[in-house]
Amino acid sequence: MSENSGTAVLDPPVTEPQAAPVRRKRKRHKHNLAGYGFLAPWLIGLFAFTLIPMVYSLYLSLTKFNLLTAPQWIGVENYTRLFSDERYLQSIKVTLLYVVTSVPLKLAAALLVAVALNRGLKALGFYRATFYLPSLLGASVAVSVMWRQIFSRDGLVNQFLGLFGIQGADWIGDPRYAMWTLVLLSGWQFGTPMLIFLAGLKQLPQDLYEAAAIDGAGRFTVFFKITLPLLSPMVFFNLVLETINAFQTFTPAYVISNGLGGPIDSTLLYTLYLYLKGFGSMQMGYASAMAWVLFAVIGLFTAVYFWSARRWVNYAD
Structure with a gap:
């Protein structure tokens, strides 16, 4: 609502041309979520079985580790x-x-x-x-x-x-x-x-x-x-x-x-x-x-x- 000369006036309703971009944005967002859903198994495998083990192995390469005790940092x-x-x-x-x-x-x-x-x-x-x-x-x-x-x-x-x-x-x-x-x-x-x-x-x-x-x-x-x-x-x-x-x-x-x-x-x-x-x-x-x-x-x-x-x-x- 807006106030003009002390009189309350209702805001004009959203017209169809103004609502169309909003609907397109929501539809695009839903499509993106569906795409990420299909990619989820691959992304989980990438992080769980590739990226995270690689980063951890890089850390282990700077340690002394025999699989039985905790890694000991020894640098390079x-x-x-x-x-x-x-x-x-x-x-x-x-x-x-x-x-x-x-x-x-x-x-x-x-x-x-x-x-x-x-x-x-x-x-x-x-x-x-x-x-x-x-x-x-x-x-x-x-x-x-x-x-x-x-x-x-x-x-x-x-x-x-x-x-x-x-x-x-x-x-x-x-x-x-x-x-x-x-x-x-x-x-x-x-x-x-x-x-x-x-x-x-x-x-x-x-x-x-x-x-x-x-x-x-x-x-x-x-x-x-x-x-x-x-x-x-x-x-x-x-x-x-x-x-x-x-x-x-x-x-x-x-x-x-x-x-x-x-x-x-x-x-x-x-x-x-x-x-x-x-x-x-x-x-x-x-x-x-x-x-x-x-x-x-x-x-x-x-x-x-x-x-x-x-x-x-x-x-x-």
């Missing part, structure tokens, strides 16, 4: 101890060797098979499923045990070599060869990047290949001048993904080396040594520091990949 001592730990330095060497050998091998095998399957083979679905099956099984305990039996002293590899009178080596027990069995296992499971490459090959413009055929370009010229540059976004994606996965490899090294990283620490991958320190020696603070260093290294590799991508990754306009 765990991080300074890392570079005086000979087994830790050995795990870095082993892991870097594994990454720089297994990732190119897997991507090369995936691209080679994808190009072969893209040539219009009959029963393409069967071959695609067959090559993808090892990746579907994953680096599980069962697959790792099978791989260990294949490359053991009396395994299938040495039995096959024996048919030709060749004395096979102790592939698992010899430090010269043990790491390469892990690399071969990783290369054998190329199904996931193969499917990504195959999907990319299906999208390449055929007019470029027709023009190259008219010009008389050979297969290698077509592959390196047309196919590979056009597939560079898929190569980049697979490179980042497989590098991260390679740094996180644990199960094959654990199973093949009986959880010890042998022989002579030749298969002591970073994650395996982290597990041995955290749950074998009950040094959870030290293991947390190792985990954060691994996180930083993976982030550094990823950043370098993205920085270099502008030089060799070609995105179609």
